[in-house]
Amino acid sequence: MKIKNIFFIATFGLLIFACGKDNKEPFDAVAQAEIDDVSLIEYLQSHYLNDDGAIWTITNGETPLMSQVDVMTVSKDDISYKLYYLIENEGSTISPKRPDSILTKYAGITLDSIVFDSNASLSWFSLTNLIDGWSYGFTKFKGGTKVVNTDESFHFENYGEGYLFIPSGLAYANSAQGVIPENSPLVFKIELHDVNYADHDNDGILSIDEDIDGDGNVKNDDTDNDGIPNYVDTDDDGDGILTKNESLTDDDDQDGTPNYLDPDN
Missing domain, CATH: 3.10.50.40 (Chitinase A; domain 3)
Incomplete structure (x- = not known):
């Protein structure tokens, strides 16, 4: 062959x-x-x-x-x-x-x-x-x-x-x-x-960086449990504010979760 x-x-x-x-x-x-x-x-x-x-x-x-x-x-x-x-x-x-x-x-x-x-x-x-x-x-x-x-x-x-x-x-x-x-x-x-390097939801975060648990699989990371994985979710924490409009580094309430993943901020 x-x-x-x-x-x-x-x-x-x-x-x-x-x-x-x-x-x-x-x-x-x-x-x-x-x-x-x-x-x-x-x-x-x-x-x-x-x-x-x-x-x-x-x-x-x-x-x-x-x-x-x-x-x-x-x-x-x-x-x-x-x-x-x-x-x-x-x-x-x-x-x-x-x-x-x-x-x-x-x-x-x-x-x-x-x-x-x-x-x-x-x-x-x-x-x-x-x-x-x-x-x-x-x-x-x-x-x-x-x-x-x-x-x-x-x-x-x-x-x-x-x-x-x-x-x-x-x-x-x-x-x-x-x-x-x-x-x-x-x-x-x-x-x-x-x-x-993909940013599927155009939120300013590379899709690989939306792998919150670090296992290499972006399809199982869903911070707000809305059935939409973060890498294709324009509002990762479900707080009504688009991820691209939230700080990726600031943690206003100092609870260890950055604003874009924290619905309390």
Whole structure:
């Protein structure tokens, strides 16, 4: 098997977007995480990175991917997942955080070589809308340097490039998506050209700085318990004053909570 010229394969639909789960009987997600890790390790041990940047099946003692990848442990719903990534080029500017936006090209395949999605054009995506394997994996890369040409067109140099090897629990879990069967680990070839630090609600606070509990997940921080996470809530404390009009540092009643998060101020 080989992955070659995958950026020139027609787009099959943006399946990288996170999807709601189908209503199914409960299954053992912990056991599936272990099965996925075995499958990913077998894949990484039986494939190698060719000189052209493509992944090929080992046939003549080539260096396996397993010796080249790094691994990060991701905790989700109290389950520990292993996300493997291979950095061909780290990039030269800044890395995104999990709430940020990325300018990327990519292609995705299953472990049995089915290409299910690709995008050969540079496109912006918010990592908050994508599968967890992307929102975690892209943080290991950096954007490139923008070069503006004389005709005002532009391109990027020294951008981040590599592969993500994602367990199903950080992708679509037990929900089949198009040609992707349920419980499928996925492989993505990615390029990270640019990064935008996001302020989703335009309140003057970067979305990552609205991660009040510091766990990296901005979707579970809701100071006023109105069902709207702070990063998309223009009035974080529900006091009727827009967050952007409140002090981010002052604590008028000296209760340890800054004004913009304190409905008593």
